[in-house]
Amino acid sequence: xxxxxxxxxxxHWPFCVAKCPYCDFNSHVRESIDQPAWxxxxxxxxxxxxxxxxxxxxxxxxxxxxxxxxxxxxxIEALIDAAAGHWSFxxxxxxxxxxxxxxAEAARFAQAAQAGVNRLSLGLQALDDAALRFLGRxxxxxxGLAALEAAQGCVDRVSxxxxxxxxxxxxxxxEAELTRALAFGTDHLSLYQLTIEPxxxxxxxxxxxxxxxxDPDHAAELFxxxxxxTSAAGRPAYEVSNHAEPGQExxxxxxxxxxxxxxxxxxxxxxxxxxxxxxxxxKPENWMSALARNAHGLSEERALExxxxxxxxxxxGLRLAEGVDLRALAARIGTPQAALVxxxxxxxxxxxxxxxxxxxxxxxxxxGMLLLDRILTEIVAC
Amino acid sequence: MTxxxxxxxxxxxxxxxxxxxxxxxxxxxxxxxxxDREMTSQVLxxxxxxKERGITIKAQTVRLDYKARNGETYELNLMDTPGxxxxxxxxxxxxxxxxxxxxxxxAAQGVEAQTLANVYQSIEHDHEIVxxxxxxxxxxxxxxxxxxxxxDVIGIDASEAVLASAKSGIGIDDILEAIVTKIPAxxxxxxxxxxxxxxxxxxxxxxxxxxxxxxxxxxxxxGQQIRFMIGGTEHLIDRVGCMRPKIETxxxxxxGEIGFITAQIKEITxxxxxxxITSVRGGASEPLPxxxxxxxxxxxGLFPVDAADxxxxxxxxxxxxxxxxxxxxxxxSSAALGFGFRCxxxxxxxxxxxxxxxxxxxxxxxxxxxxxxVYRIQLRKSKTEDAKEIMLHNPADYPDPSRIEQIDEPWIKxxxxxxxxxxxxxxxxxxxxxxxxxxxxxxxxRAQVTYELPLNEVVFDFYDRxxxxxxxxxxxxxxxxxxxxxxxxxxxxxxNNEPVDALSMIVHRSVAEERGRHMCxxxxxxxxxxxxKIPIQAAIxxxxxxxxxxxxxxxxxxAKCYGGDITRKKKLLEKQKKGKARMREYGSVQIPQEAFIAxxxxxxxx
Numbered sequence: 001x002x003x004x005x006x007x008x009x010x011x012h013w014p015f016c017v018a019k020c021p022y023c024d025f026n027s028h029v030r031e032s033i034d035q036p037a038w039x040x041x042x043x044x045x046x047x048x049x050x051x052x053x054x055x056x057x058x059x060x061x062x063x064x065x066x067x068x069x070x071x072x073x074x075x076i077e078a079l080i081d082a083a084a085g086h087w088s089f090x091x092x093x094x095x096x097x098x099x100x101x102x103x104a105e106a107a108r109f110a111q112a113a114q115a116g117v118n119r120l121s122l123g124l125q126a127l128d129d130a131a132l133r134f135l136g137r138x139x140x141x142x143x144g145l146a147a148l149e150a151a152q153g154c155v156d157r158v159s160x161x162x163x164x165x166x167x168x169x170x171x172x173x174x175e176a177e178l179t180r181a182l183a184f185g186t187d188h189l190s191l192y193q194l195t196i197e198p199x200x201x202x203x204x205x206x207x208x209x210x211x212x213x214x215d216p217d218h219a220a221e222l223f224x225x226x227x228x229x230t231s232a233a234g235r236p237a238y239e240v241s242n243h244a245e246p247g248q249e250x251x252x253x254x255x256x257x258x259x260x261x262x263x264x265x266x267x268x269x270x271x272x273x274x275x276x277x278x279x280x281x282x283k284p285e286n287w288m289s290a291l292a293r294n295a296h297g298l299s300e301e302r303a304l305e306x307x308x309x310x311x312x313x314x315x316x317g318l319r320l321a322e323g324v325d326l327r328a329l330a331a332r333i334g335t336p337q338a339a340l341v342x343x344x345x346x347x348x349x350x351x352x353x354x355x356x357x358x359x360x361x362x363x364x365x366x367x368g369m370l371l372l373d374r375i376l377t378e379i380v381a382c
Numbered sequence: 383m384t385x386x387x388x389x390x391x392x393x394x395x396x397x398x399x400x401x402x403x404x405x406x407x408x409x410x411x412x413x414x415x416x417x418d419r420e421m422t423s424q425v426l427x428x429x430x431x432x433k434e435r436g437i438t439i440k441a442q443t444v445r446l447d448y449k450a451r452n453g454e455t456y457e458l459n460l461m462d463t464p465g466x467x468x469x470x471x472x473x474x475x476x477x478x479x480x481x482x483x484x485x486x487x488x489a490a491q492g493v494e495a496q497t498l499a500n501v502y503q504s505i506e507h508d509h510e511i512v513x514x515x516x517x518x519x520x521x522x523x524x525x526x527x528x529x530x531x532x533x534d535v536i537g538i539d540a541s542e543a544v545l546a547s548a549k550s551g552i553g554i555d556d557i558l559e560a561i562v563t564k565i566p567a568x569x570x571x572x573x574x575x576x577x578x579x580x581x582x583x584x585x586x587x588x589x590x591x592x593x594x595x596x597x598x599x600x601x602x603x604x605g606q607q608i609r610f611m612i613g614g615t616e617h618l619i620d621r622v623g624c625m626r627p628k629i630e631t632x633x634x635x636x637x638g639e640i641g642f643i644t645a646q647i648k649e650i651t652x653x654x655x656x657x658x659i660t661s662v663r664g665g666a667s668e669p670l671p672x673x674x675x676x677x678x679x680x681x682x683g684l685f686p687v688d689a690a691d692x693x694x695x696x697x698x699x700x701x702x703x704x705x706x707x708x709x710x711x712x713x714x715s716s717a718a719l720g721f722g723f724r725c726x727x728x729x730x731x732x733x734x735x736x737x738x739x740x741x742x743x744x745x746x747x748x749x750x751x752x753x754x755x756v757y758r759i760q761l762r763k764s765k766t767e768d769a770k771e772i773m774l775h776n777p778a779d780y781p782d783p784s785r786i787e788q789i790d791e792p793w794i795k796x797x798x799x800x801x802x803x804x805x806x807x808x809x810x811x812x813x814x815x816x817x818x819x820x821x822x823x824x825x826x827x828r829a830q831v832t833y834e835l836p837l838n839e840v841v842f843d844f845y846d847r848x849x850x851x852x853x854x855x856x857x858x859x860x861x862x863x864x865x866x867x868x869x870x871x872x873x874x875x876x877x878n879n880e881p882v883d884a885l886s887m888i889v890h891r892s893v894a895e896e897r898g899r900h901m902c903x904x905x906x907x908x909x910x911x912x913x914x915k916i917p918i919q920a921a922i923x924x925x926x927x928x929x930x931x932x933x934x935x936x937x938x939x940x941a942k943c944y945g946g947d948i949t950r951k952k953k954l955l956e957k958q959k960k961g962k963a964r965m966r967e968y969g970s971v972q973i974p975q976e977a978f979i980a981x982x983x984x985x986x987x988x
Contacts (some may be wrong), residue, residue: 026946063618114939192941220936241941260499272944277949310947315955319943348970374913374938376960 006059006090008255009049011042012266014284021136021205022163024197026282027066039075041291043082043216044282048296049263050086053273056261058087060094060252063117069099069108077115092255094157094251096121100140101147109147109154119250121190122148127177129147136201148184157248159188164226165219166194167211173227182233187248191226192241193219220370226365228352229345239371240319249260257320259313261331267297275309275333275368277302309335311380314341318372322358323363345378355379383602383636385455390565391479391640392512393461393594395487395501397494401516405548405557406444406460406483406487406596410627412448412459443581443594443640449638450562456559459624459640461581466727470859471674475656477503478672479581479596479640482510482565484557489515489545493535498799499857501536507941512560513543518552535801535827562836564741570637576659576664580610581640583653583702583907589621591647597658598670602635602643607662607707611669615652617645632679642821650707672707676708677978679792679862680733680753681775683714683739685722685730685882687747691851692721698744699723701869702736709736714791714881716778723778724948730841751884752777752981755837758865760787783923790865792837795820799849800856802829809853815839816890836868840898872896875905876919878971885981894920898928902979908977911935916971 016027061083061327063076069264080095096119097112099105109120124144126132132140139147151158162181164174196213204213211218214222230236230243238249240255255262264271268282278295281287304312310333315323330337337360346362349355354375355370364372396402446458463476475859486495504511513532515525525545531538544554544560581594595602604607623631624641647653655676658669662972686695699711708825710726727733730753740746757774762766762785769787774780796817800808802824811970812819812833823831835844840860848856873894875885885905889897898920905918911932920928943951962972 008945012946019429070985102915171699195941216935216937223937239942240939253944256948262945262947268946270949272945272948280951308952312952315951316948349913354913370937371913371935372937372939373955373958376955377962378913380955 005260006260007053007056007087007254008260009046009058010252010262010264010266010269010271011046011061011063011068011079011265012065012269012280013063013071014066014267015070016067016068017138018063018136018342020203022194022197023203024200025066025130027335028284030284034076035072036293037079037288041070041297042293043073043290044243045265045294045297046082046263049087049265049271049273049278050083053087053263056087056094057090058083059090059093060096062095062252063097065098068097069102069105069112073108073111073115076112076117078143090228094119096159096250098123098251099151100137100146101144101151103143104171106147107152111246113154118155120151120155120158121157121188121250122151122161124165124181126182127162127165129167135163148186151269152186157188158186159190159244159250160184160186160360161190161192163192163194166212166223167214169214169222171225172220178226178229182229182235187233187235187245189243189249190241191230191243192225223303223370226364234280235322237369238321238330240372248309257316259309259316265297269297275304276366277304297364303351307339307381308332309333310335310340314380318362318364318376319368319369321363323358325360326362327360339380339381344382349375349378359377362363385630386570386638387567388454388456389459390456390482390561390563390640391459391461391568391638392482392565393463393477393480393504393509394484394486395497395504395511396516397488397491397497400486400488400491400494400497401548402486405484405514405546406462408548408551408554409446409458409460409558410444411556412551413448416505423578425431426830427562432900442627443625444627445630445641446558446564446626449539451559456529457564458558458637461640464578468727468731472655473503474578475581477507477509479579480507480509481568482512482561483847485511485513485563486516487513487528487532489518489525489528490520491523492528492531492965494854498536498855499566499721499859501538502799502879503859510565511538512564513538513540513576514557514560515543515545517547517549519546519547519552522628552587558808561946568638568968570597571599572601572637574599576602576608576661577666578602578635578659579670580653580657580659581708582655583650585650585948589644591644591650592651593643593659594640595643596640597635597637599637600661601637601854602641603633608643608645608843609662609665610652610654611658611660611666612673613652613654613657615928617647618644618922619645624867642705648924650704655705662907677862678710678728679755679758679837680727680729681724682727682733683716683719683722683724683749683754683776683778684737684753685712685716685719685749685751685884687749689720691746694744695723695740695746698726699738699745700817700843701744702739703804706736707897708732714776714778716855717750719884722749726775730843730845742882749884752887753841754888755792755841757870757888758790760789761785761915762787774888777872777888779881780886780888788867789870791868791870792836793863793866793978794835794840794860795863796833796835796840796860797832798831798856800831801827801828804852804856805829805831808848808856811847814893815844816893834863837862838890839893871903871922873953874902874921876917876926877905877909877973878916879919880971891922894922895927900928904981906932906975908932908980909971909973912971 014026014028094116097117099277101122101124125135125137127141129140196206235243235245237243261273262271265285267284269280273276281290281299290297293348313329326337326340356363356365384701404917442462449455449457461476463473463479515528520524529540529543544553544556570573577598580593581596583591583593586592602622604622606617609616620637623629656673660666686692708728711723714724717722737750759772759774761770763769765783816839817833817835819833823830848858869891870888871891872879873887873889902918902920915934916932918930919926
């Protein structure tokens with residue numbers, strides 16, 4: 001990894017007001033939070049990572065969670081300022097905050113923007129009250145749309161999230177919902193199919209037979225519909241579930257998918273620094289006590305073998321419409337290009353119309369993108 | 383030695399879950415066979431498989447000393463018999479060792495199917511049946527209704543049925559008393575030449591082969607020179623004893639008694655179930671009636687999933703064989719599956735048990751090929767070979783069809799008992815399986831139907847189907863009746879245009895198309911969707927007789943994958959790659975090994 005590529009910084013705020021039934025992220029509900037202690041701890045965790053990654057230019061900061069829009073604006077500001085002290089900022093640095101579209105959080109958008117946040121990613125999730133209730137969301141559609149308007153008034157770049165392929169959702173339902181969402185004029189949309197993740201309440205519900213997840217063939221049709229509609233609206237997919245006007249892609253997330261370096265700070269945050277994987281303690285209390293002990297929240301720091309790095313880079317890179325430059329990847333991790341993928345399997349999948357080669361670039365076809373997980377098991381040499 | 387008048391030999395007949403094991407445990411506990419501390423539940427079923435499935439594979443006995451209400455002490459021998467048609471012959475020998483049986487019926491559930499077959503078998507052996515209505519303390523218990531049912535359905539007097547709850551210990555003394563007063567004492571002559579029936583045998587790593595015996599006439603003693611009248615070998619008895627259920631050494635076993643002997647026998651194959659043991663000097667001249675040579679009737683290939691496990695499989699099979707003379711094995715190699723063994727079994731359950739024990743006790747991952755029977759094939763003279771006769775155990779060895787003059791297949795006589803409401807479906811099943819009805823009689827609400835059936839139609843899920851269409855009420859017993867000519871062909875299954883040798887089978891031409899269609903449909907459900915569409919075909923020679931297509935998979939992608947997900951998703955990917963290694967590839971199609979087994983178990987449809 002060359003130092004020329006800008007660094008991405010992820011900061012995790014692990015608290016939520018309540019846990020959503022589909023969410024498998026590292027989120028926790030606590031009655032009270034010692035805000036000064038948390039600000040101080042995050043700053044120290046950040047300082048530790050900055051020491052490990054000196055002299056880099058920062059291309060993006062992402063406040064994720066949990067619910068980072070519940071962070072006190074002073075903490076956000078302090079962290080951004082600290083980052084600016086540790087690294088140089090790219091002139092067009094992207095600073096994103098995830099937010100729930102409810103009135104309490106919307107009231108803080110302006111302060112967040114004041115603190116330096118210039119992009120908001122809004123978890124709208126649905127434009128139907130019944131669907132929002134099913135997803136266990138605290139807001140209703142009216143409140144969500146008000147929050148969206150507030151966000152658009154505070155920052156130039158707003159992304160919204162929707163979850164689709166819900167149980168019982170027809171193609172016509174989704175087409176209507178997406179048509180409406182595209183009309184809000186955000187330059188970026190994250191459109192996720194509902195997947196049932198291990199350890200979530202939805203997993204239990206499905207096992208008990210409370211609801212049946214969408215049939216994969218039907219979900220495939222909805223996915224294809226999504227691709228067609230977003231392309232027609234000038235916001236095509238640049239990643240499996242992410243759509244943007246060209247140039248408005250999430251720079252921060254691109255760093256993950258392009259397998260660039262990123263520093264991960266806060267409970268449960270993952271990072272990659274030049275082939276070293278870092279993982280921080282997941283549970284907030286453990287992370288806090290690790291910080292007190294070690295001046296960092298790390299629970300694991302491990303150098304990845306070239307083969308592992310190759311597997312990770314392909315797993316992430318093939319999610320992108322642009323695919324992976326195999327020659328560049330081979331050079332970067334210092335492994336022969338032939339060792340990156342099972343070339344016979346790639347050739348076979350090309351014949352089946354699921355992968356395409358364009359010079360050194362390997363990418364999925366539109367049909368292949370829907371089958372990426374399976375394709376990876378076939379081609380990744382790891 | 384106990385005098386005949388104070389011996390009672392009995393077995394327990396019960397449907398699974400009706401409390402046979404619990405009752406046996408209670409009887410042992412009540413008569414002091416084991417201390418409370420030593421009681422693990424279900425003492426008699428030794429093997430894990432027996433405990434789990436609630437079936438008994440090896441016959442076992444336990445001797446109880448019971449002081450009856452008349453003040454005298456009786457020797458009660460409880461015989462736990464194997465419980466499946468595959469072991470019908472072994473069961474018949476165990477029953478022949480007893481004079482009576484406890485019929486245990488659940489007070490809430492009433493008489494169930496399996497029970498009937500066993501009761502009739504017991505009655506055929508002239509047993510005195512003592513009905514016990516168990517679980518009377520359940521809220522749903524209806525002992526009077528069950529009493530009437532026993533009389534109506536089985537046709538025996540249940541007016542004096544014992545009301546009990548083995549679990550709560552209610553009625554245990556009444557049961558013991560009924561055994562003494564109702565079941566007749568055995569008959570026998572101490573002074574006649576020795577005749578003892580070999581009931582069962584097993585291999586013990588410390589004692590060598592242990593033989594379970596029932597003495598008919600004469601006496602068995604340590605130091606005695608004995609002869610197996612059918613097997614022909616002679617041995618010196620070095621131990622005589624009984625199980626309580628712990629081993630207890632005895633001076634001798636007299637007429638009417640059940641116990642065990644050891645005689646430094648290393649090979650279980652020398653001890654044939656049903657053989658007659660006599661003394662070398664002054665021995666009997668005629669063996670006991672009822673001996674049958676046990677022959678494997680169902681064959682299949684067992685292959686290790688991991689080729690490196692072949693030697694381990696060989697060792698494990700050899701060890702199992704030490705304790706089970708009724709299965710056979712020889713090495714086999716398959717183009718797709720590598721090296722393995724062609725094994726012969728008494729039936730499908732026997733096959734499953736062996737397979738499960740290998741998997742569980744010896745930690746082997748196995749692929750099992752389609753079960754098949756033994757065919758006799760007459761081959762015509764060819765340019766290089768004379769006409770000859772071969773016995774075919776394996777469809778893979780099916781000869782060039784142009785050389786086949788005639789194929790003969792084994793037939794059986796099957797006797798089915800069923801409540802008459804299921805008779806129609808059962809007749810249809812037998813008819814579909816090329817059966818020829820030879821007898822049909824009605825007794826009360828029950829029918830007994832006799833069919834001649836080709837064995838290859840029976841190994842193919844017949845028993846499962848019979849149970850399913852009769853809701854478990856029909857019972858089934860069979861004996862082999864010899865070979866008959868049949869219009870038989872080899873059917874191959876092709877997945878993505880490549881033959882899967884493990885799934886090829888020999889079928890009658892008249893059912894080939896239906897069977898082929900069924901197999902294709904089944905495989906369509908069992909083989910997971912791939913990234914491309916997969917044709918599945920059944921063919922006889924070059925002619926395709928059935929076809930299905932597995933549509934290509936359309937969606938398999940993680941919706942959300944960001945920086946924090948990499949490690950987790952990567953682990954998932956590695957796990958999936960490992961899963962892939964456990965599948966077999968045919969024309970780049972990965973077939974999970976469960977599919978091989980499941981494809982052959984046709985389930986409820988058809």
